[in-house]
Amino acid sequence: MAHSMPLVAALLLVSAAMLAVAPQTSAAVSCGNVVSDLAPCIAYAQGKTTTLSAPCCSGVRNLNNAAQTTADRRTACTCLKGTVGSIKGINLSLVGGIPGKCNVKVPYPISTSVDCSKVT
Template sequence: MKLAMVVVLCMAMVGGRAVVEGVTCAEVIQNLTPCLNYLMQGGEPSPNCCGGVRSTLGAAASTADKQTVCNCLKDAANRFAINDNYAQALPSLCNVNVPYKISRSTNCAA
């Protein structure tokens, strides 16, 4: 009986977790850390950077996830010495389509 209860509790926790989980700022930052050199100094983004861009955009399935990614990017841009022109060029250089302008002034709620 105790084992059955443990199994049910584990299933409930896993099931509930899958529904609640979404994209987090920590994941966004982790995925895009390989892009920092490019975003601050220019040049060419690394394959790891472009992979991180793809992973981040792929994980942002819902509107809430997309807003989270947008807000995380704006926050990171304000904390680091990121060049706005490099940030705007990054999706194109990584052959990724971002449906909104990447800017510190982007309205993430729209």
């Protein structure tokens, strides 16, 4: 164990140096954001509840406000498409209506068939 301590320290130092020189991105949206913002909407999207919760609509608004660039909107679209397709019991017609029911205008349809590369 004592022999591994210098190796661990060296690895930590190299990792810290790599982070310090890594290019910083300015993306405001990640798949983690999409999932955490929209998680409160899952019960509605599965038809388990008939009304949207305040946290769901808040998440939709937060995500829409964060996705201000084409790259962010494409990231959000791709993540939505993948997430919706991976959760069992999702009713796609309910999902597509969530932004409108939350009074949020999204510049692309929420659908597993949308071509996210064409989102602007």
